[in-house]
Amino acid sequence: MADFVLELADKVAGVGVRTSYADKVEIGGAEVVPVALGAYGFGGGAGTDDEQNEGSGGGGGGWSVPLGAYVGRGGDVRFEPNVLGLLIVSIPLVVVTGKALRMVIRALKK
Numbered sequence: 001m002a003d004f005v006l007e008l009a010d011k012v013a014g015v016g017v018r019t020s021y022a023d024k025v026e027i028g029g030a031e032v033v034p035v036a037l038g039a040y041g042f043g044g045g046a047g048t049d050d051e052q053n054e055g056s057g058g059g060g061g062g063w064s065v066p067l068g069a070y071v072g073r074g075g076d077v078r079f080e081p082n083v084l085g086l087l088i089v090s091i092p093l094v095v096v097t098g099k100a101l102r103m104v105i106r107a108l109k110k
Contacts, residue, residue, distance in 0.1 A: 004044070004058075031072040035079075037089055038064035065089055 022034040040062030048054050065088050068081035 029073070033070040034066065035068055035070065036064045036066045037085075038062065 020036055020038060022036075024031055024033050026032070040060065042058070042060035044056070044058030046054065046056035065085045066082050067085045067089065068079055070077055071080050
């Protein structure tokens with residue numbers, strides 16, 4: 001099992017950057033670099049039950065949200081956002097900020 005984990009770690013060492021920034025492509029005379037927010041995780045384990053039966057298992061998964069693209073035309077580079085992707089990413093931030101503000105306001109009232 002330990003060998004599997006080490007082998008998996010070697011294979012995914014540089015995946016983070018490749019997940020966030022895709023290879024540059026040329027579309028209609030403009031150079032485009034897609035940008036995304038991605039996350040992935042893996043887990044595994046082994047154990048025994050009350051009857052001394054042994055077992056093991058593992059799994060993994062991930063997700064990616066396209067945030068936009070860097071677009072270069074004639075020496076000028078700018079970020080063009082994907083509005084829906086940015087909204088999806090900002091929802092957890094807004095929820096956590098709202099809960100934190102509520103806690104701060106309650107603490108100040110006491």
